[in-house]
Amino acid sequence: MNLTSWQSTALALLGCTVGLVLHLLWHPLRRHLSDAWDCLRLHPVLMACTAGAMLLAAALSGEKVTSYPLHQLTDWEDMILPLARDALAHLAMLPHALLPPWPLACAMPLLLVFLTIRIWRWPYRYGERRPVLEQKCILLSVTLIGFAWLVMEGASLRKMLPEWVETMKLGLRYIFTAIAAAGVQVWLVRFLIEWENPHDTETDGDAAAALEHTFARWQGVAYLAGFNLLWMSWRWWQLSTPQSVGAWWWVELLILFAALPVAVAAAPGPFWQQGAAALRILWRAAVPLFLLSITALAFLILALYAVEMGRAACAGSPLWCMILLPLNALVLAMLDCWLLLTALLLMLRFGFSRSPSA
Numbered sequence: 248m249n250l251t252s253w254q255s256t257a258l259a260l261l262g263c264t265v266g267l268v269l270h271l272l273w274h275p276l277r278r279h280l281s282d283a284w285d286c287l288r289l290h291p292v293l294m295a296c297t298a299g300a301m302l303l304a305a306a307l308s309g310e311k312v313t314s315y316p317l318h319q320l321t322d323w324e325d326m327i328l329p330l331a332r333d334a335l336a337h338l339a340m341l342p343h344a345l346l347p348p349w350p351l352a353c354a355m356p357l358l359l360v361f362l363t364i365r366i367w368r369w370p371y372r373y374g375e376r377r378p379v380l381e382q383k384c385i386l387l388s389v390t391l392i393g394f395a396w397l398v399m400e401g402a403s404l405r406k407m408l409p410e411w412v413e414t415m416k417l418g419l420r421y422i423f424t425a426i427a428a429a430g431v432q433v434w435l436v437r438f439l440i441e442w443e444n445p446h447d448t449e450t451d452g453d454a455a456a457a458l459e460h461t462f463a464r465w466q467g468v469a470y471l472a473g474f475n476l477l478w479m480s481w482r483w484w485q486l487s488t489p490q491s492v493g494a495w496w497w498v499e500l501l502i503l504f505a506a507l508p509v510a511v512a513a514a515p516g517p518f519w520q521q522g523a524a525a526l527r528i529l530w531r532a533a534v535p536l537f538l539l540s541i542t543a544l545a546f547l548i549l550a551l552y553a554v555e556m557g558r559a560a561c562a563g564s565p566l567w568c569m570i571l572l573p574l575n576a577l578v579l580a581m582l583d584c585w586l587l588l589t590a591l592l593l594m595l596r597f598g599f600s601r602s603p604s605a
Contacts, residue, residue, distance in 0.1 A: 276538055276593070283588035286442050287581070290453075297346055298580035302573060304347035326552065334547035338540065339501040341587045342508060343475065344428050345435065352420065352427040353400065356393030362462050363390055393423060425475035429468045429508075434461045436512035439591050460512070467511040470518040474507065505529065505536075509594045528598030535593045543586045550582055 274280060287294060363386045396419040402408060403416060437457035461468065481497050510525035511518070529536075554575045 274538075274542065276535055276542075276589070279535075279539075279592050279596070280585075280589050282443075283585055283592055286439065286588055287584050290442075294577070294580050294584050297584055298573070298576040300346040300351060301576045301580060304349060305572075305576075307350055327548075330548045330551055330555075331544070333551055334544055336498055337547055337551075338543055338586075339498045339505075341583055342505040342590065343432065343478065343501055345583060345587050346431050348424045348428040348431065349420070351431075352424040353397060355423045355427050355430075356390060356397055358430070359386070359390040359393055362465060363387060365462060366465070392419065396420070396423060421476060421479060422472075425479060426468070426472040428475045428479075429471035429511075430461060432471065432508035433464055433468050433512040434458060435587075436509050436591055436595075437461055439588060440513065440595065443592075443595070464511060467518055467521060471508060471511050474504065503529070505590075506532070506594050506598065509591060509598065513595065513599070528594050532594045532597035535597055536590060539586070539589060539593060543590075546582060546586070550579060554579070 363383075366386065367383065396416065399408065399412060399416040399419070403413070408416065434457050437460040438453055441453040441456045441460075478497065478500060481500070485497055504525065506525040506528040507522065509528055510521040514521045514524035516524075557571050557575060
């Protein structure tokens with residue numbers, strides 16, 4: 248039977264959709280997948296913010312997106328390996344950076360002002376003891392440095408800065424980007440805990456309550472930012488040296504410490520105890536996470552293939568590219584949020600001997 252390319256594509260999409268529906272209906276983790284979807288359905292602003300952050304980061308990065316040619320996309324034997332590699336790297340980075348932290352990091356100085364004022368006014372709300380003078384000085388210094396960095400970023404938009412100022416600006420950008428990523432990580436876990444175990448009936452208060460809990464864990468967020476700075480620097484080195492073997496070590500590092508944001512957000516104690524708790528969480532939830540990763544990897548491969556196919560098909564039409572760009576971001580944001588919320592639910596439900604919100 249001779250079919251046109253559109254008919255073959257429609258049949259392939261229909262078969263893929265039916266297969267995914269049956270897969271989810273019989274999935275051993277279907278309850279957790281359903282709960283994560285309910286959370287995302289009740290809070291669609293999370294998906295919209297993720298898609299917007301993706302578009303904003305892509306617009307300000309200035310990097311040219313390299314697309315696969317259309318003739319290569321029709322050959323699955325050539326495409327399956329690069330797609331699987333990209334999907335695995337994307338999946339490994341999800342627990343650490345759901346929202347692209349740049350340029351969201353520009354809001355960090357304002358949040359640091361809010362945090363510093365509240366800690367000074369209500370110290371016991373954000374810690375077991377009153378912060379010492381050194382901690383207050385560190386908070387104030389980081390806040391002032393943050394505003395100085397914003398001034399550098401604004402000045403660089405108008406004129407070329409001296410080389411030493413540009414180097415300082417880029418270094419501070421990395422630091423505040425790591426802090427922003429850590430804050431979003433901890434906030435998202437606390438947001439999910441508040442949604443699953445609400446203290447009141449108002450769902451709109453989940454985000455505010457999660458922000459309060461994130462402020463209360465500001466020291467753990469600072470340590471987590473140091474870890475983020477480590478893997479971000481590793482990623483930068485790996486991208487600058489494409490022939491190196493650092494990419495696989497980078498993926499393994501992110502997978503090994505996938506539970507670290509959950510431990511910082513839910514486990515008590517200093518950071519080294521939270522690191523030990525992260526390893527316990529990962530060990531207890533290893534089997535469910537492995538089952539989820541198989542499904543997530545298949546979903547991401549199909550999603551990335553659809554994105555690349557759309558780019559290749561609309562390469563000669565700027566209008567269709569403008570329409571396709573936000574649509575791709577929205578689809579990837581929905582998939583990322585759903586899969587990450589499911590993974591966080593698994594770590595919270597299987598990784599603790601008791602409820603982390605207790």
